[in-house]
Amino acid sequence: MRLRALLDTDALGLKLLGGEDELDRTVRGVMTTDLRDPSRYLSGGELVLTGLAWRRDAADSEPFVRILVQEGVAALAAGEAELGDVPEDLVAACACHRLPLFAVHESVAFATITEHVVRQVSGERAGDLAAVVDRHRRMMTSGPAGGGPDVVLDLLGSDLDLRAWVLAPTGRLIAGSKAAGPALPAETCGRLAAEHLTATRNGRRAPHRVLLGGSTYSLFPIRSAGRSAQTARDVRETVLSDWLLAVEADAGDWAEERLDLLHGVTQLIAVERDRRDAARTVRRRLAQEVLELVRTGAAPAEIAARLRVAAPVLLPGLGAAPHWQVVVARVDWDGGDVEGGPVAQALLEEILVDPRSAGPEHSDRIAVAHTGEEAIALVPLPAVSTEHDGSEAGVLADALLESVRDALTAGLDDDGHLTLGVSAAVHSAEGLRGALEEARHARRVAAARPGRVCAAGHQELASHVLLLPFVPDDVRRAFTARLLDPLRDYDRRHRAELIPTLEAFLDSDGSWTRCASRLHLHVNTLRYRVGRIEQLTGRDLSRLEDKLDFFLALRMS
16 A cells, blocks of 8 residues: 555544655555664564654654664654654654654554554455455454454454464463364463474574474464563563464465465554553552552551552452562573563563463453562452462462473573562561562572572572572582581591481481481490591581581582
8 A cells, every 4th residue: 555545544643744755655564663773673664653652852763763764664653642742853854864754643543553554455465354354343442342362363264264373472372263163272382382482582484383283383473562662672572472373274385465464463463462561551550659669668558558559450349458479570681681671571471370361361460560670570369368278379489380381491592591489478568578578589599490490489488498509609618618528538538427427417406316226326336426527527516506507518518
């Protein structure tokens, strides 16, 4: 379609601000973005829609427009909802670079323009998608009549005879067409997500084809640049948050027109993803406000007031005040050149969804903020919620990663690490600060473990042994060498088994009779060995402090 055709459609609410001589340009696609540098998402010929969130001052406009022109963008459309009028510096920059510029009236949603462009462009390439979109405008709406990705997938099945599913990067099933029959098994979803993430990290061009259980699947990324304000250009920023479209077919045999069709479908589904992310804004803000109060040491009464505001948003209809858990997540990339906070936030919002649930709206019961490299979730629990054994129900660290570990490990590849920590439930604002520190400490415990994806819960913090991984290596080596090397040397020269004797003595709580029985020794022989240990080390095993030092040295060795 031509740019001038956009002005002929009154429903789009477009006003031309510059570039009248360029209106015969061809539009090949549409993308919504508020990135300062969206070049990695552009392939040329797009109508770019922007809410101007990237613009901090007048100096930002020219670099932004220059990037669009370098990528071959057809035109720019700027929304008036954020600033009222399109800034003059942006008008001037577009005029300088001969980039057509439209203003979008605040009453018109970007989704309306996206739908129109996709319908027209795809109609010119393949009539089947034009018919699909034209007959089902409701899938683009955010009201009760909107069908979201399920409607899109149903149409792929009924009109094009394609079985298709939308999956989260963790492998959770978000939507599936009725024609696809029974839901994909969780194991298959996880395998497909892992294959997609591996291919993406390896730089393979989509669609990615996978053979599973005798069926061939083609995997298409569903990318939505508009939900992030990051400026770096690195696949690791989005690989763990983008959805994917899985189609049971071999796209390697498809004509170019049909590939264009599926790419258009992914754009439509991306609108739903943006709508879902926009709906999370209130919950994210609530979490940010509460955590800022906790961080700055605000009075418990002030924190409690904010929690009372958050509770009905997260648990509508709940009579009593909820209990709260805190979950902390961190994504670290080797080299430290990729910001991990937003990635951890998106992952935590996904991981905290019940893995047995389907659909895009099941994360409404959590609020996740990110600060620096860390993401923090406030998880409300009904105050009366208990398990059958009487313990309080809630998020369990072990269960969080059980079904998503393989997929996330593939996305992290060999240069990323995801660690999570989970606090115990607290019953009031007074306990929230302690819960945050508990979750952070649990995450540090998880970070000390091997593996790309690790979690630890508050139950695991009861033992002081978990503090040992945080002792610096040089301190650890010096401590154990000072206490145990004399015993090892003696054992090597005399085969005296002082180290096994020491371990058994400590395991027997210093009981001479139990230890002697365990080692099958006479008590006098045991006393001789313990005396030799004390002589070689200068320690007294009747003293609690010395027993503890030996215990820690053995655990660290």
